[in-house]
Structure formats: C-alpha cells, structure tokens
Amino acid sequence: MRLLARVLLTCFGMAAVAAAWAQESPSNGGGAGPSTGTETREIMNRVIDGIKASEHAQNFYERIERVEIRKQSGDAAPMSIRVTRVIPAGTGVAKITVGPDGRPTDTEAYRVELDKLVKSLIWAAEAGQPQREAYQKVQKKQKDRDDLIEATRAAFIFTFLGREQRGERTLAKYRMEPNPTFRSTSRATSLFSRVKGFVWVDDESHQLARVQGEVTDDISLGVFLAKIYKGSKFQQDRYEFAPGLWLPSFTQYDFDGRKFFSSFGVHEKTFYSGYRRIGPPAEAIPVIQSELARLGSAKEKTISDR
Numbered sequence: 001m002r003l004l005a006r007v008l009l010t011c012f013g014m015a016a017v018a019a020a021w022a023q024e025s026p027s028n029g030g031g032a033g034p035s036t037g038t039e040t041r042e043i044m045n046r047v048i049d050g051i052k053a054s055e056h057a058q059n060f061y062e063r064i065e066r067v068e069i070r071k072q073s074g075d076a077a078p079m080s081i082r083v084t085r086v087i088p089a090g091t092g093v094a095k096i097t098v099g100p101d102g103r104p105t106d107t108e109a110y111r112v113e114l115d116k117l118v119k120s121l122i123w124a125a126e127a128g129q130p131q132r133e134a135y136q137k138v139q140k141k142q143k144d145r146d147d148l149i150e151a152t153r154a155a156f157i158f159t160f161l162g163r164e165q166r167g168e169r170t171l172a173k174y175r176m177e178p179n180p181t182f183r184s185t186s187r188a189t190s191l192f193s194r195v196k197g198f199v200w201v202d203d204e205s206h207q208l209a210r211v212q213g214e215v216t217d218d219i220s221l222g223v224f225l226a227k228i229y230k231g232s233k234f235q236q237d238r239y240e241f242a243p244g245l246w247l248p249s250f251t252q253y254d255f256d257g258r259k260f261f262s263s264f265g266v267h268e269k270t271f272y273s274g275y276r277r278i279g280p281p282a283e284a285i286p287v288i289q290s291e292l293a294r295l296g297s298a299k300e301k302t303i304s305d306r
Helices: 002-021 037-057 107-125 129-155 187-194 281-305
Strands: 061-069 080-088 093-097 156-166 169-178 195-202 208-215 219-221 226-228 233-242 245-259 262-277
Touching (some): 037 129, 037 208, 037 245, 080 281, 093 107, 129 187, 169 208, 187 195, 233 262
Antiparallel strands (some): 061 080, 080 093, 195 208, 208 233, 219 226, 226 245, 245 262
C-alpha cells in the first residue's frame, strides 16, 4: 500500500509538467496564467527539472521522519508515533529509531545501529561486482520513476485556477484531470486515469510546492487480491530546504480498501525535518565515523565520572 501511495504521489507531483498543455482561465483574484504556450513550457520544464532533482537528491540527504498513524483520518490523536533518522547508504537506506526530539533514547543501541551503517557504507563504497549489481538495481528503479515522470506529459489536462499566498511565497494553482486521449503503457501509468486533484507551483522558482489528490474509481491490485476504494486521498507539501532544492515537508495518506476478504485503512501523516546533505557513501563514511567517535568519547567520560 505504501508503494502504491508513492506511485500515486508521483502521478500527481510529476503531473505538474503536463501543464504545458493546460487550459488557461483567469483567476478570480490572483491574475491570469502564463501568457503563451512557450512561456508555460519553459515554466514546466523547470518544474520537471526540480522534481527530478528532488528525487535524486534524496539519495544524498539524511532527514528525520515523524510518522503518525491513525485508525481514522479524522482522529485527533494518533494510535502510534514513530520517529526515525533516515540515512541514505548508497544501495539502501538506514532507518534508526530516535526520540521525538530527533535524539537517541538509548545511546548504546543507537551506537550499534551507526556501527552497522558504517559497515554498509564501506561495502557500498567499494568497486566490486556485487556493488555494481546492487547499484544497477538502484539505477533501474530510478529510471522507472523518471520514465513515470515523463509519461505524465500526456496523461493529464490542467486548468489554471489562480494564485494563492503561502507565507511570503506566491503559488500558482492548477486543477488536474486525466487526459481522455492518453493511452497507458504500463500498470503504473494506467492509474493516471483514476486520479484527479490540484497542484501548486511556486511562482518565483517554478518548483512544485503542493499536491492534493483523490482516487476517482476503485483501483484493483489483482496480484494481491486487493482494492483501493474510490475517495481515498493523499497530499504532499514541499519547501525549499537548500538553494534551488525543494523537498517534502509533509505527506498524508488516507486510503481505504480491502485485501483478500478483510477491510483495511491506511491513515498516515509523515513530517520531514532536519535535512542534511550526507553525500554518497565515500563522503558519508567519515561523517558517521566522527559521530561514532563522539559517542565513544561521551561514554568514556560518563564511565570515568562515576
């Protein structure tokens, strides 16, 4: 279900590039949209470049993720909260549990996880055949996502609705609907015809700032005998965390459906913070080793003080 949600978010987030073919209408209060097709294409080319940069950058940025799980989307209090430090490791991602403040709650367990991470990074930094094969799998997944981004150019029709303020930034809002002439070429792109929503693009940087989407028809997942019900929703907010780099700050999934003969619901809110560039494995190794050394020094000092 998480994989499907990510695909659907990709559908919406990447679909902003299709606004080059948008129908344009005047805003009730925010001014007109791009004045020419050429101008719109230039804007959307920057949007797609920014989205791809965001996707690729997450292979080099660590972050803190706070995941709140609810029984129902309207519940005030979550059933559970999970906070993790997410660290790219070349051919995978390490997820280390931390406290609500982003700091370790069990220093020794945290040190053990960092030690495992260093070993993974050292392996990923080597140039053997196993590493090449592992990176080829990573590159294949990235290419599949890039191809999905490109497919949205023809998959949706956009209508410019107006402009809205978000703090000091001005966002251009578009309604997004499936293009009835689009012909899907894969299972993933076939989902495009069953989603609709809105996208917001930052006026100044031409970066994707917000996505809201809704499933308009039941989606069957035959391999798992599962179904996502019509009316399921999702959204994502993005902000500029580094110059020219917009990354997710918040994602929400509200999916209902069934798997085999049992109903299920996925109602999650994820908050992203603490982005920091850690780089590829060769760059990340000394950073994590230095952190381990500090933890070791702190432990020795604690013992000596007793």
